[in-house]
Amino acid sequence: MAIHEKTLIDPSKVLTSDHLVVDGVDVSGHWNTMILPRTLREYDDKFEDHIKQYSGAENVHRCWQCGSCTNSCTMYAQNTDFNPRYWIYLVRLGLADEILKDKDIIWQCVSCNKCTNICPKDVRPEGVMKALAHWIESEGHGEKSRSTVFDEEFARQCLARGRIEDSEVMTNFFKDTQQDIKEMALNGWLGIFVARMNKWTELRKGNIFRFLTRTPIMHSLHMGWSMFFKPKTKSWGRTGEVLSQYVKEQKELAHG
Amino acid sequence: MSDTVLVVGAGPTGLSAAAGVASIGKKVVLVEKEDVLGGAPILSGYAKLVPSGEWAKDAIGRMIKRVEDNANVTIHKSTRVVKVDGEAGNFTATLSNGQTVNAGSIILGTGFTHFDSINKPEWGFGTYEDVLTTTQMEQMVGAGKITCPSNGRVPERVAILLCVGSRDRQIGREWCSKICCTVSTNLAMEIKELSPSTEVFIYYMDIRTFGLYEDKFYWKSQEEFKTKFVKARIAEVTRSPDGRLLVKGEDTLVKRPIVIPMDIVVHAIGMDPNEDNPEISKVFGIGLEKHGFVDRGEQYTSSFSSTRRGIYVGGSALGPEDIDTSISHGLAMAMRAVGDMNALVQKAA
Numbered sequence: 239m240a241i242h243e244k245t246l247i248d249p250s251k252v253l254t255s256d257h258l259v260v261d262g263v264d265v266s267g268h269w270n271t272m273i274l275p276r277t278l279r280e281y282d283d284k285f286e287d288h289i290k291q292y293s294g295a296e297n298v299h300r301c302w303q304c305g306s307c308t309n310s311c312t313m314y315a316q317n318t319d320f321n322p323r324y325w326i327y328l329v330r331l332g333l334a335d336e337i338l339k340d341k342d343i344i345w346q347c348v349s350c351n352k353c354t355n356i357c358p359k360d361v362r363p364e365g366v367m368k369a370l371a372h373w374i375e376s377e378g379h380g381e382k383s384r385s386t387v388f389d390e391e392f393a394r395q396c397l398a399r400g401r402i403e404d405s406e407v408m409t410n411f412f413k414d415t416q417q418d419i420k421e422m423a424l425n426g427w428l429g430i431f432v433a434r435m436n437k438w439t440e441l442r443k444g445n446i447f448r449f450l451t452r453t454p455i456m457h458s459l460h461m462g463w464s465m466f467f468k469p470k471t472k473s474w475g476r477t478g479e480v481l482s483q484y485v486k487e488q489k490e491l492a493h494g
Numbered sequence: 495m496s497d498t499v500l501v502v503g504a505g506p507t508g509l510s511a512a513a514g515v516a517s518i519g520k521k522v523v524l525v526e527k528e529d530v531l532g533g534a535p536i537l538s539g540y541a542k543l544v545p546s547g548e549w550a551k552d553a554i555g556r557m558i559k560r561v562e563d564n565a566n567v568t569i570h571k572s573t574r575v576v577k578v579d580g581e582a583g584n585f586t587a588t589l590s591n592g593q594t595v596n597a598g599s600i601i602l603g604t605g606f607t608h609f610d611s612i613n614k615p616e617w618g619f620g621t622y623e624d625v626l627t628t629t630q631m632e633q634m635v636g637a638g639k640i641t642c643p644s645n646g647r648v649p650e651r652v653a654i655l656l657c658v659g660s661r662d663r664q665i666g667r668e669w670c671s672k673i674c675c676t677v678s679t680n681l682a683m684e685i686k687e688l689s690p691s692t693e694v695f696i697y698y699m700d701i702r703t704f705g706l707y708e709d710k711f712y713w714k715s716q717e718e719f720k721t722k723f724v725k726a727r728i729a730e731v732t733r734s735p736d737g738r739l740l741v742k743g744e745d746t747l748v749k750r751p752i753v754i755p756m757d758i759v760v761h762a763i764g765m766d767p768n769e770d771n772p773e774i775s776k777v778f779g780i781g782l783e784k785h786g787f788v789d790r791g792e793q794y795t796s797s798f799s800s801t802r803r804g805i806y807v808g809g810s811a812l813g814p815e816d817i818d819t820s821i822s823h824g825l826a827m828a829m830r831a832v833g834d835m836n837a838l839v840q841k842a843a
Binding site: 276286300328333359 | 651701712713716717720723745747748750751754
């Protein structure tokens with residue numbers, strides 16, 4: 239079927255059916271393709287103010303769509319779908335669904351700040367990109383990035399015990415990001431990493447002292463011990479609770 | 495040799511010209527076809543003027559008073575000029591009230607006519623009560639309360655459509671009306687001031703807030719009053735079953751058709767040539783340019799000359815013009831009119 243201006247068609251709006259009968263007529267086959275209308279029927283008038291609560295987007299309402307940001311953009315040169323000017327327009331009109339179509343590339347902003355330096359209205363587009371990436375993640379519109387998963391585990395331990403336990407951070411991080419530790423140790427980078435710590439050759443040469451001092455035996459034992467008996471910072475007490483409450487309040491203040 | 499200047503039209507241009515001529519000590523006869531002085535800002539009930547922010551009735555009111563109080567100015571209201579004989583230095587104008595005026599020169603401040611939105615029926619004016627023109631919206635601002643004419647509710651959203659009756663070959667208006675962008679951004683701020691819960695959207699092709707109006711009106715309206723600018727020329731205004739208006743068009747920046755509910759739609763109407771210009775052209779023996787505005791003579795050494803010697807024209811009679819510029823046209827024409835009369839006196843002596 240001939241479709242003109244294919245770039246304008248959102249794949250999710252194309253309806254096809256292998257077997258379709260309309261009014262008793264069999265219209266099975268590729269020519270029953272139908273495309274849902276792509277008309278915009280509503281603006282979300284509150285959306286711009288919502289995004290402006292994320293740090294960096296405070297000046298988004300100043301944009302007059304000159305396109306200097308997109309023109310100067312490092313990422314746009316790599317991928318013309320990366321279009322800050324367009325996303326800023328969508329923020330202004332409150333077309334969140336349109337923004338979410340690009341949620342997998344918005345985070346790619348490299349913060350070179352060429353856009354912010356060139357913007358004639360001081361919109362600070364780089365900040366808007368950050369705010370959008372933050373919005374997408376914090377409101378659950380996209381998958382959590384691995385660094386966020388790591389940060390959350392790190393912070394959880396800090397608040398619980400006033401310190402982190404390296405092995406616990408790593409094992410939980412691998413678990414939460416569906417990375418199989420056993421597989422990585424046997425066939426992946428973790429195995430190679432551990433093999434490099436192998437000082438077996440020193441023992442073979444008869445350098446017993448050197449072998450013992452350079453193999454992290456005690457460290458390994460210590461790590462293993464700490465996995466079961468988790469150490470806490472001295473007199474941590476209710477500190478974690480108070481901090482958690484403070485962080486929660488600050489978040490509510492910032493994002494309502 | 496007459497030392498009287500005939501000024502036709504008592505809007506900003508004519509009032510300024512009359513005061514200018516009188517201030518040099520010459521006599522002025524001011525002829526106005528309506529029964530009040532002040533021209534469009536008064537007759538159409540403009541709200542706050544650009545760029546001073548003063549109410550039209552105060553600002554133009556002072557101009558009227560200045561002329562009314564001047565002993566050198568004779569005013570004829572509800573009067574037209576029906577015939578002009580003679581030549582530069584010695585015109586005889588016949589008025590519709592039967593009187594004649596001997597004048598050395600004639601100044602035309604005959605102005606413009608607002609575009610009549612009925613000529614763009616697809617945008618709903620005259621069909622839906624909640625479709626208004628900028629002048630009607632200015633009157634609403636003047637009355638101090640923003641409500642939908644249909645049922646008195648406070649509008650959640652107002653859409654202002656730019657270039658209604660401008661830049662449109664379909665209806666033979668190929669000119670930019672120059673002031674509507676600024677007027678609309680100003681109006682958006684006035685609406686927001688009176689009704690903070692109302693969102694104002696301006697649908698545009700370009701924004702032409704020239705000179706200092708750029709940041710004082712366009713930027714201010716966008717940055718301080720949160721007016722939203724949408725790049726779309728609306729194709730059609732219809733009504734949805736719930737009674738709200740629907741603006742239909744293409745948002746050229748998202749490359750998608752739009753059908754968006756609005757509560758009030760405002761037409762930013764343009765400036766047409768004065769509908770009386772064919773008659774004015776005949777009575778004064780002057781030419782019109784291709785759009786129907788009054789044509790200029792030689793511009794550089796005979797500024798504000800019409801195509802007939804001794805008759806000057808300025809303000810929005812020449813084409814879309816803002817009030818401030820019209821006022822300076824008036825003063826410039828006073829200078830021309832009196833200067834030319836002096837030259838004729840010297841030549842005769």
